[in-house]
Amino acid sequence: MADSPNAPIRRVALIGNPNVGKTTLFNLLTGMRQKVGNYPGVTVERKVGRLEGDPPIEVIDLPGSYSLSPKSADERVAYDVLMGHLPGERIPDLVVCVVDASNLERNLYLVSQVMDTGLPTIVALNMTDAAEVAGLHIDTNKLQEELGLPVIPMVASRNEGIGKLKYRMRQAELPPAAERRWDIMPVVDEGLPFLVEHLEDSVQEHGRRIEALQCLTNDAMLDYWKDRAPSFHRAVLEERKRLEELKAPYQQSEIMGRYNWISPVVARVVSRSKAEGELTLSDKIDAVVTHRLAGPVLFGLLLLVIFQAVFTWATPVMDLIEGGVALLSDAVRSTAPGGMLTDLVVDGMIAGVGNVVIFLPQILLLFFFLGLMEDTGYMARSAFIMDRLMSKVGLSGGSVVPLLSSFACAIPGIMAARTLANPRDRLITIMVAPLMSCSARLPVYTLFIAAFLPTGTVLGIFTWQGVAMFSMYLLGTVMAFVAAFVLRRFVFNKGDSSFFAMELPPYRMPRMKQILWRMIDRSKAFVVRAGKIIFGMSIILWVLATFPQTEPSEALVQQRMAVETIMAERADGLVAGGMAAEEAALVVQEQYADEVQTVENRIAAWQVERSAIGRMGRFIEPVMQPLGFDWKMSAGIISAIAAREVIISALATIYSVGDVDEDSPLLREQLKADTYEDGSPVYTPLVAVSLLVFFVLALQCMSTLAIARRETNSWKWPAVMWLYMTGLAYLFSLIIYQGGMALGWG
Amino acid sequence: MTILDLKPGQKARITGWSTDAPPSRLLEMGMLPGSVVELVRFAPMGDPIDLKVRGFHLSIRKSEAGLVDVASL
Numbered sequence: 052m053a054d055s056p057n058a059p060i061r062r063v064a065l066i067g068n069p070n071v072g073k074t075t076l077f078n079l080l081t082g083m084r085q086k087v088g089n090y091p092g093v094t095v096e097r098k099v100g101r102l103e104g105d106p107p108i109e110v111i112d113l114p115g116s117y118s119l120s121p122k123s124a125d126e127r128v129a130y131d132v133l134m135g136h137l138p139g140e141r142i143p144d145l146v147v148c149v150v151d152a153s154n155l156e157r158n159l160y161l162v163s164q165v166m167d168t169g170l171p172t173i174v175a176l177n178m179t180d181a182a183e184v185a186g187l188h189i190d191t192n193k194l195q196e197e198l199g200l201p202v203i204p205m206v207a208s209r210n211e212g213i214g215k216l217k218y219r220m221r222q223a224e225l226p227p228a229a230e231r232r233w234d235i236m237p238v239v240d241e242g243l244p245f246l247v248e249h250l251e252d253s254v255q256e257h258g259r260r261i262e263a264l265q266c267l268t269n270d271a272m273l274d275y276w277k278d279r280a281p282s283f284h285r286a287v288l289e290e291r292k293r294l295e296e297l298k299a300p301y302q303q304s305e306i307m308g309r310y311n312w313i314s315p316v317v318a319r320v321v322s323r324s325k326a327e328g329e330l331t332l333s334d335k336i337d338a339v340v341t342h343r344l345a346g347p348v349l350f351g352l353l354l355l356v357i358f359q360a361v362f363t364w365a366t367p368v369m370d371l372i373e374g375g376v377a378l379l380s381d382a383v384r385s386t387a388p389g390g391m392l393t394d395l396v397v398d399g400m401i402a403g404v405g406n407v408v409i410f411l412p413q414i415l416l417l418f419f420f421l422g423l424m425e426d427t428g429y430m431a432r433s434a435f436i437m438d439r440l441m442s443k444v445g446l447s448g449g450s451v452v453p454l455l456s457s458f459a460c461a462i463p464g465i466m467a468a469r470t471l472a473n474p475r476d477r478l479i480t481i482m483v484a485p486l487m488s489c490s491a492r493l494p495v496y497t498l499f500i501a502a503f504l505p506t507g508t509v510l511g512i513f514t515w516q517g518v519a520m521f522s523m524y525l526l527g528t529v530m531a532f533v534a535a536f537v538l539r540r541f542v543f544n545k546g547d548s549s550f551f552a553m554e555l556p557p558y559r560m561p562r563m564k565q566i567l568w569r570m571i572d573r574s575k576a577f578v579v580r581a582g583k584i585i586f587g588m589s590i591i592l593w594v595l596a597t598f599p600q601t602e603p604s605e606a607l608v609q610q611r612m613a614v615e616t617i618m619a620e621r622a623d624g625l626v627a628g629g630m631a632a633e634e635a636a637l638v639v640q641e642q643y644a645d646e647v648q649t650v651e652n653r654i655a656a657w658q659v660e661r662s663a664i665g666r667m668g669r670f671i672e673p674v675m676q677p678l679g680f681d682w683k684m685s686a687g688i689i690s691a692i693a694a695r696e697v698i699i700s701a702l703a704t705i706y707s708v709g710d711v712d713e714d715s716p717l718l719r720e721q722l723k724a725d726t727y728e729d730g731s732p733v734y735t736p737l738v739a740v741s742l743l744v745f746f747v748l749a750l751q752c753m754s755t756l757a758i759a760r761r762e763t764n765s766w767k768w769p770a771v772m773w774l775y776m777t778g779l780a781y782l783f784s785l786i787i788y789q790g791g792m793a794l795g796w797g
Numbered sequence: 798m799t800i801l802d803l804k805p806g807q808k809a810r811i812t813g814w815s816t817d818a819p820p821s822r823l824l825e826m827g828m829l830p831g832s833v834v835e836l837v838r839f840a841p842m843g844d845p846i847d848l849k850v851r852g853f854h855l856s857i858r859k860s861e862a863g864l865v866d867v868a869s870l
Contacts, residue, residue: 553855557854
């Protein structure tokens with residue numbers, strides 16, 4: 052087949068345990084020529100790349116798997132691709148099984164399963180350097196003989212052995228099909244031929260035995276055949292009954308049988324130059340990093356550094372992006388013909404995309420630290436240290452990092468939940484992550500705390516405002532844990548109680564190239580996918596704030612005319628004084644810029660109040676009134692559905708002070724001065740607290756919903772997320788405002 | 798005696814599981830009757846534990862470790 056000119060391009064699948072350097076190898080083979088997507092119907096990432104050359108080869112990076120008896124969606128995909136169970140996924144022509152040489156025994160478990168599929172297979176014996184350091188010498192020739200497969204020793208992180216692997220992958224003649232070399236207990240063995248028979252029409256010959264064996268022990272795998280091969284389905288159930296009656300431990304027979312073959316093989320091919328008890332460098336590091344006292348302290352310090360970095364290092368770049376977006380807007384405004392289309396481009400599209408890109412520095416930085424933790428092996432240790440705490444709310448240590456990441460931004464937090472093997476833990480983590488106070492809430496907190504909370508100190512050292520800020524973060528965190536507990540207890544309470552089994556891989560020097568690669572990879576996913584939705588929403592919001600268009604009131608028109616008249620008179624005066632008319636116009640424009648701006652802003656505010664969003668604000672005002680919010684705040688909250696911080700520019704527009712940021716004293720003063728018709732202030736400290744709490748708890752972020760949609764592959768969970776968080780926000784604000792009023796704090 | 802009766806640094810041989818359905822992931826990771834395990838340490842808050850099995854470190858919770866019967870070497 053490989054010889055014919057019209058033969059389809061050779062397809063090579065990479066498979067291997069987690070932490071064996073499989074992705075590093077994939078990147079080395081395919082360079083930037085990768086396509087990342089999802090497998091249809093599941094949230095498993097599908098990574099395909101191309102190894103250029105003659106002939107080119109399609110390389111598919113299968114999810115990291117400990118076993119082909121799937122325990123997770125990821126492992127299921129790996130098995131299904133090898134077996135050709137996925138529509139549109141051609142069975143690979145060749146499998147490259149990436150193996151950690153320093154951990155041969157456990158890695159051979161997966162190899163033995165791949166051998167059972169009967170596909171031509173090459174073993175890439177990676178990390179031979181780490182094995183040497185650990186004093187393990189592997190006789191490659193002997194291993195080759197024992198497995199009956201080509202074995203290529205390599206150190207992917209140092210580019211060693213790659214050439215040889217590429218050569219083998221390209222060779223016209225494929226290595227011989229792998230074959231099974233282990234034996235299962237006789238009582239199970241004798242039943243298998245009868246099961247295999249039923250698969251004759253549906254599975255390629257070499258894959259039938261392993262398929263039958265998998266289905267014998269795994270319900271999820273058997274379900275696949277329920278409608279596809281009912282006779283096979285029935286036969287498996289009967290066989291299970293037969294084995295149960297014989298009291299044969301068939302569930303474990305496969306694992307026992309494989310290890311009975313593997314252990315002697317390992318004993319024959321591996322020789323040790325160090326005593327087994329000797330501590331490795333990794334063990335010595337662990338003695339400190341997971342130490343009873345030093346461990347948690349180090350973890351805390353690391354978090355502090357990450358927070359500091361994400362909040363402060365990212366700021367200058369974020370300011371730069373903000374400045375760049377403003378420059379771009381100005382440039383478009385000054386060159387475009389003006390009018391509706393320009394407004395749409397500038398206020399809708401550019402501002403909308405700017406709102407996404409602004410978070411990029413924080414996301415990149417966070418992924419840098421996450422990558423560093425993952426690549427060095429510290430991530431597993433953080434889970435080890437925190438597991439006890441997290442298990443109290445039904446989660447595991449693996450949720451710590453995603454939740455902490457969410458303090459910067461829920462989006463990388465939700466994406467980081469991918470590291471969780473247990474789908475339930477992952478879903479719960481995704482569902483509660485947006486309750487952690489992200490950086491987009493910070494401007495809102497800053498504005499309202501500075502404007503309405505007292506400036507005095509507590510206990511001499513803390514300021515009230517500082518305490519208020521801390522309380523916002525605390526409230527969000529506590530609610531996230533409560534929500535996790537409730538979800539675990541009442542929503543995801545079915546199914547087997549999951550257990551925790553996590554490898555603590557040896558520490559490794561981080562490889563910057565890999566970390567940068569992943570940073571870019573994940574950030575790209577964020578920008579492209581979340582960006583699409585933000586982009587659309589921004590346009591919708593712009594339309595809502597612009598239409599229906601109303602003529603400004605008589606009074607406003609007169610105000611504008613008054614300013615124009617004064618300016619004209621002043622210009623005439625200057626011309627009379629001997630100045631050129633053009634110059635005079637410029638001077639006057641500069642002198643009266645503030646007055647013109649004020650009137651223009653008032654007109655904009657008048658129009659916003661009568662726009663769709665202003666009307667919506669008025670419309671939901673009765674619902675928001677019990678929380679202490681007037682129509683302006685309500686309109687602000689509606690506009691903040693897409694992104695929290697939008698409320699500031701929305702309020703600014705409504706209060707007609709033009710473009711302000713959260714530190715501007717102008718908006719703060721305007722808010723303080725605002726009164727209802729009866730003269731009572733719109734904003735009291737109680738209203739401010741109610742609004743703050745609303746922002747702590749409500750899900751006002753399109754990007755979060757978009758990414759939750761992507762990660763859960765359904766609209767159901769984002770919808771539930773939005774409803775429960777918004778419900779919580781309403782409830783808490785209601786209790787606070789009404790309770791406060793009853794206590795006379797209004 | 799189960800894994801939980803070991804002291805940090807102590808090794809023992811697995812003799813079996815005191816459950817009919819041991820988690821197969823742990824079996825696949827090599828925690829089979831006959832394997833040698835070392836209890837390396839407890840996590841700072843006492844749970845989970847760090848085990849050494851077949852040359853690598855595996856962290857499991859006490860609730861599972863308590864199901865693994867061992868005999869001292």
